[in-house]
Amino acid sequence: IEQRIAELNKLLHEYGYAYYVLDKPVVADSVYDQLLHELIALEEANPSLIFPDSPTQRVGGTVVEGFKKVTHDYPMLSLSNAFNEADLQEFDRKVRQAIGDHFSYVCELKIDGLAISLKYENGVFVQGATRGDGVVGEEITANLKTIHAIPLRLKEPITIEVRGEAYMPKKSFEKLNAQRADNGEELFANPRNAAAGSLRQLDPKIAASRQLSTFIYAIGGDGEIYGIDGHAEMLDYLEDLGFPSNKERQRCSTIEEVMAFIEHWTENRPHLAYEIDGIVIKVDRYAQQDELGYTAKSPRWAIAYKFPA
Numbered sequence: 075i076e077q078r079i080a081e082l083n084k085l086l087h088e089y090g091y092a093y094y095v096l097d098k099p100v101v102a103d104s105v106y107d108q109l110l111h112e113l114i115a116l117e118e119a120n121p122s123l124i125f126p127d128s129p130t131q132r133v134g135g136t137v138v139e140g141f142k143k144v145t146h147d148y149p150m151l152s153l154s155n156a157f158n159e160a161d162l163q164e165f166d167r168k169v170r171q172a173i174g175d176h177f178s179y180v181c182e183l184k185i186d187g188l189a190i191s192l193k194y195e196n197g198v199f200v201q202g203a204t205r206g207d208g209v210v211g212e213e214i215t216a217n218l219k220t221i222h223a224i225p226l227r228l229k230e231p232i233t234i235e236v237r238g239e240a241y242m243p244k245k246s247f248e249k250l251n252a253q254r255a256d257n258g259e260e261l262f263a264n265p266r267n268a269a270a271g272s273l274r275q276l277d278p279k280i281a282a283s284r285q286l287s288t289f290i291y292a293i294g295g296d297g298e299i300y301g302i303d304g305h306a307e308m309l310d311y312l313e314d315l316g317f318p319s320n321k322e323r324q325r326c327s328t329i330e331e332v333m334a335f336i337e338h339w340t341e342n343r344p345h346l347a348y349e350i351d352g353i354v355i356k357v358d359r360y361a362q363q364d365e366l367g368y369t370a371k372s373p374r375w376a377i378a379y380k381f382p383a
């Protein structure tokens with residue numbers, strides 16, 4: 075029995091990782107479901123053999139009265155915005171004024187969801203929270219555990235805090251609103267509101283039914299302590315740990331290349347499986363980010379270009 079339970083955990087973890095994190099399924103859904111039901115049955119008959127990071131442990135049982143407040147170890151900053159080419163040129167001018175011309179940008183899609191923080195101790199997911207006001211957020215670990223893209227255990231037993239965006243894929247949003255229309259319920263205005271509403275549910279079973287996902291885009295605190303000295307390298311490191319990160323990212327040497335990237339996604343964002351509300355541009359190397367520093371509420375080494383509403 076123990077052997078079969080261990081084997082099922084291993085298989086379901088592998089298949090779940092391929093499907094939810096890499097977005098590259100390796101088995102049919104029916105195979106996954108059949109193995110999952112076998113594991114549920116074996117765990118019910120042998121509760122002492124349940125692995126803490128078994129996929130069956132993602133949906134907790136208890137409905138909570140409310141969410142605890144948690145103070146972030148490192149404040150979750152916001153990004154200053156750019157709305158047009160002049161804003162981008164101004165940002166680029168200030169960057170060059172401060173650090174010269176030998177640097178590169180990393181451009182990423184700005185997912186239209188809600189910012190979350192995930193804490194891992196010795197590789198185990200121990201706490202998840204909303205951004206809140208940037209300093210204090212709401213503890214929503216149980217709801218975040220229902221997001222299959224969020225690993226319950228990392229590939230390395232390290233202690234790290236990561237930040238990302240929880241979002242509802244367009245398909246899940248359309249399905250959810252169709253159900254709500256059938257039930258005569260009020261519809262969600264957009265996937266961001268639907269994702270936020272789902273993570274504010276007091277019953278994890280409801281959050282689990284909303285099929286949310288996430289992309290991780292930063293860590294809390296200094297990358298240097300992991301021996302990493304740039305953002306692009308950090309994203310690769312986070313992927314190696316088992317986190318989902320958005321692959322539509324690109325290194326750019328000039329603001330003209332940044333604008334070409336923005337142009338490309340202005341045209342192609344309707345084809346994405348999720349909504350984006352802009353493009354985030356960051357100076358890549360940490361030493362140069364440190365030179366640029368921060369204003370009271372946002373980094374000087376990054377800017378968010380927002381698509382026209």
Ligand SMILES: COc1nc2nc(N)nc(N)c2nc1C
Nearest residue numbers: 151152153182183184291292354
């Ligand atoms: C470095 O800080 C940030 N980086 C980000 N990166 C992406 N891709 N999307 C965001 N929404 C985002 N937000 C912040 C505050």
